[in-house]
Amino acid sequence: EPGAEVSRAALRRALADALPSYLVPAHLTEVGALPLTAHGKVDVRALPAPRAEDAQAAYEAPVTLYEVSMAKHWETLLGLERAGLADDFFASGGSSIKLIELLHHLRTEFGVGVPVSRLYQVTTLHGMAAAVEERVTGTTADEVPHLTFNPEAERPLFCFPPAGGHGLVYRGLAASLPAHRLIAFNYLPGDDKVSRYADLVAATVPEGPVPLLGYSLGGNLAFEVARELEARGREIAHVVVLDSRRTLEAYEPGPEVLKAFEAELGHHLHQHTGSEIVTAAVMEHAAEYLRFCGRTPNTGTLAAPVSVLTDEDKADLYEEGVPGSWHGSSAVGHRVLCGFGTHAEMLDAEHLPRNAELVRRLLDGEAAA
Structure with missing residues (x-):
C-alpha cells in the first residue's frame, strides 16, 4: 500500500514461514519502485546494492525463553558474538555435525527431541526456537514428561x-x-x-x-x-x-x-x-x-x-x-x-x-x- 511503513522484521518472518531458509534474503532494501528494462522486466542491474545500515537493521534480538536459549547455544557452538532471529544456522558456520551437537544440547536442556529433518527445514534461529517450543508445549507427539x-x-x-x-x-x-x-x-x-x-x-x-x-x-x-x-x-x-x-x-x-x-x-x-x-x-x-x-x-x-x-x-x-x-x-x-x-x-x-x-x-x- 503506497505510503505504508514497511517492517523488515515482519516481512522477514513472513518469508521464513513461506520459503526454505536458503531462499530468504539476508538483506532487505526498500525502493520506491522496481526498475524495469525496455521490455518491462525487472532490471536487476539497476537495483540498489544492500547498504550497511540495512544489514545492521536486519538484526533481531532474541526475546522468548526459547529464542534466548537457542541464541546462546548458537553462540557457543559457532563462536558467534551474537545470534539474531533471522540468522541462518548453516550460513553462520553450522554443519551437520554441529546440528547434531545442537540437538543433544536441546534435548538435555528442554527434555524434547526435535527431528533433524525439522531443523533442516527451519534453519533460522527464529524457526529453530519455534520448533523447540512446539515440542516442549506438547503440540507434537514427542513431548517428554x-x-x-x-x-x-x-x-x-x-x-x-x-x-x-x-x-x-x-x-x-x-x-x-x-x-x-x-x-x-x-x-x-x-x-x-x-x-x-x-x-x-x-x-x-x-x-x-x-x-x-x-x-x-x-x-x-x-x-x-x-x-x-x-x-x-x-x-x-x-x-x-x-x-x-x-x-x-x-x-x-x-x-x-x-x-x-x-x-x-x-x-x-x-x-x-x-x-x-x-x-x-x-x-x-x-x-x-x-x-x-x-x-x-x-x-x-x-x-x-x-x-x-x-x-x-x-x-x-x-x-x-x-x-x-x-x-x-x-x-x-x-x-x-x-x-x-x-x-x-x-x-x-x-x-x-x-x-x-x-x-x-x-x-x-x-x-x-
Missing part, C-alpha cells in the same frame, strides 16, 4: 509441577542447586497421575532413597507421590514443600475460586516461562489440577521427613494446630522454615538464591539458619 536440569550431577531431586503444570519453572532453582540433578515433571492429566508419577520416579532412579520437592500445588502432589512410593516399599529421603497448604478434607473449588486462581496463574506462568504459547497451553489444565488436589486430601503419615518452606508473610499459617499446616505428616520429623518473598515471588530471581540455599540445607541435613 519431564525436563532434566544439571544432567551430570549425581544427586537426583524430583520436582513436581505447580498450578501452571510445567517443569520449566524450576530452571532457576536448578541453577542454584548445581550439585543436584533436577528431574522437573510436566503436568500429567487424569486421576491416575499419582501412580504414573511414581512409575516415572521408579523408572528414572530404580534404586535408593529419593527426595521429592513441590512448589504450590506441586507440594501437595509430591506428598501423594511419596505416599504411593512408600506403599510400594520405596524409601523417600525427604519431601520439601514450597508454600503448599495441606488439604485434609476433600472439597470442590467454586467458580470464583477458579476465576481468581486462573487470573493469578496466567501472569505468574508467563513470567517464569517467557512464552505465550506455554501459558495458553497449560491454562486449560490448571482447573483440572486444582480440582484434582481438592478431591485428593493429604491424609496419612509418611516415614520420610517433611519440611515446609513458607512465603515470608505466611509462616504463622503453618503453625501446629492451624488448618492447612503439615504437622503430623511425618513420623520422623517436620520442620517449617520461613522463606523469602511472597508466594508468587519465591522462584523469582530476587528471592530464589536465598530460598534455594534453604532447600539445599534441608536436603543436606544441615541446620537452616
Whole structure:
C-alpha cells in the first residue's frame, strides 16, 4: 500500500514461514519502485546494492525463553558474538555435525527431541526456537514428561509441577542447586497421575532413597507421590514443600475460586516461562489440577521427613494446630522454615538464591539458619 511503513522484521518472518531458509534474503532494501528494462522486466542491474545500515537493521534480538536459549547455544557452538532471529544456522558456520551437537544440547536442556529433518527445514534461529517450543508445549507427539536440569550431577531431586503444570519453572532453582540433578515433571492429566508419577520416579532412579520437592500445588502432589512410593516399599529421603497448604478434607473449588486462581496463574506462568504459547497451553489444565488436589486430601503419615518452606508473610499459617499446616505428616520429623518473598515471588530471581540455599540445607541435613 503506497505510503505504508514497511517492517523488515515482519516481512522477514513472513518469508521464513513461506520459503526454505536458503531462499530468504539476508538483506532487505526498500525502493520506491522496481526498475524495469525496455521490455518491462525487472532490471536487476539497476537495483540498489544492500547498504550497511540495512544489514545492521536486519538484526533481531532474541526475546522468548526459547529464542534466548537457542541464541546462546548458537553462540557457543559457532563462536558467534551474537545470534539474531533471522540468522541462518548453516550460513553462520553450522554443519551437520554441529546440528547434531545442537540437538543433544536441546534435548538435555528442554527434555524434547526435535527431528533433524525439522531443523533442516527451519534453519533460522527464529524457526529453530519455534520448533523447540512446539515440542516442549506438547503440540507434537514427542513431548517428554519431564525436563532434566544439571544432567551430570549425581544427586537426583524430583520436582513436581505447580498450578501452571510445567517443569520449566524450576530452571532457576536448578541453577542454584548445581550439585543436584533436577528431574522437573510436566503436568500429567487424569486421576491416575499419582501412580504414573511414581512409575516415572521408579523408572528414572530404580534404586535408593529419593527426595521429592513441590512448589504450590506441586507440594501437595509430591506428598501423594511419596505416599504411593512408600506403599510400594520405596524409601523417600525427604519431601520439601514450597508454600503448599495441606488439604485434609476433600472439597470442590467454586467458580470464583477458579476465576481468581486462573487470573493469578496466567501472569505468574508467563513470567517464569517467557512464552505465550506455554501459558495458553497449560491454562486449560490448571482447573483440572486444582480440582484434582481438592478431591485428593493429604491424609496419612509418611516415614520420610517433611519440611515446609513458607512465603515470608505466611509462616504463622503453618503453625501446629492451624488448618492447612503439615504437622503430623511425618513420623520422623517436620520442620517449617520461613522463606523469602511472597508466594508468587519465591522462584523469582530476587528471592530464589536465598530460598534455594534453604532447600539445599534441608536436603543436606544441615541446620537452616
